[in-house]
Amino acid sequence: MAAASDGARRVVVVGYDGSELLDIACVTSTLDLAGRIAGRPLYRVELVSPAGRAVRCDSGLRLESGGSLQRTTGPIDTLVISGGEGHEDAAAEETVVAHVRRLAALARRTVSVCTGATVLAAAGLLDGRRVTTHWRYASTLRERYPGVEVDPGPIFIRDGGIATSAGVTSALDLTLALVAEDHGPQLARTVARALVTHLQRPGTQAQMSVFTAPDPDHALVREVVAHVNANLSARLDTATLARSAGVSERQLHRLFVEHLGMPPGQFVRRTRLDAAARLLADTGQPFATIARRCGFSSVETLRQAFVQQYGVPPSRFRATSTPPVTAH
Structure with a gap:
């Protein structure tokens, strides 16, 4: 473990022009809060950038860099590559890619947030791995x-010493998972409560749901997505959806993969599961009612799908997701 004399783990966050501020802040603020709650330094976080220049974020705000990417050396506990609109330019810059590759070899684990995965892929660090973005x-x-196995579903994926996460705030979920790994789940839960965020959102949680519904550019895909969201209890197999949309199954499959990153059947399944998760968390409806409303043939079918996707049965999800009622 790369740690200072006080035992704090060294975390190096790589930023660049066009970084998303939340990609950086979700990581750095969570790690800082973990130390404040613990009452001792747990992490020493450094923001580095090409040539040590200030990082101009997507929003236009500027962050002062704590050092030069080129001059940063190991050992490092955790290397974090932020994402943002500038990720393609960063991935095309040989100096950035070469030094990310160098630092990853000096780090115990390497993490990307959102489109930071593009930089890791350009460095050859994701070949043969299952990742998300x-x-x-x-x-x-x-x-x-093509050598990278991209799964757009989960909010984060850990494959060996490399972890990748989805868009922006999923960095918070991944960072909480890292805190739990380093210092135990109790501290991670305490940090989550302090951040007023979900206590236990596992990496298998789907990125997309009817509550953060995708808005694809393609009109036909958008219409099918709206139909799915409005008719979760109906028959929604690919053949039925394609027939309703007036296209072939093959065409619908191609359009969904192109615009949503997954085939229609997978989108339907995850949309149903996310709707069930919201009903479990926000209502006291019986499991049978939720299963029927969300298109599951039985409570057992819902339970099996829930365990496969989220790693916990619906009963446990409801218990950990529903806030306690406070008497007034």
Whole structure:
């Protein structure tokens, strides 16, 4: 473990022009809060950038860099590559890619946030690995780096010493998972409560749901997505959806993969699961009612799908997701 004399783990965050501020802040603020709650330094976080220049974020705000990417050396506990609109320029810059590759070899684990996965892929660090990124960029990552297994579904994926996460705030979920790994789940839960965020959102949680519904550019895909969201209890197999949309199954499959990063059947399944998750968390409806409303043939079918996707049964999800009622 790369740690200072006080035992704090060294975390190096790589930023560049066009970085998303939330990609950086979700990581750095969470790690800082973990130390404040613990009452001792747990992480020493450094923001580095090409040539040590200030990082101009997507929003136009500027962050002062703590050092030069080129001059940063190991050992490093955790290397974090931020994402943002500038990810393609960063991935095309040989100096950035070479030094990310160098630092990853000096780090115990390497993490990307959102489109930071593009930089890791350009460095050859994702070849042969299962990874995720923001669903909007998943198909592009898959096409440009065919040696990488891109799964746009989960909010984060850990494959060996490399972890990748989806868009922006999923960095918070991944960072909480890292805190739990380093210092135990109790501290991670305490940090989550302090951040007023979900206590236990596992990496298998789907990125897209009817509550953060994708808005694809393609009109036909948008219409099918709207139909799915409005008719979860109906028959929604690919053949039925294609027939309703007036296209072939093959065409619908191609359009969904191109614009949503997944085939229609997978989208339907995850949309149903996310709707069930919201009903479990926000209502006291019986499991049978939720299963029927969300298109599951039985409570057992819902339970099996829930365990496969989220790693917990619906009963446990409801218990950990529903806030306690406070008497007034």
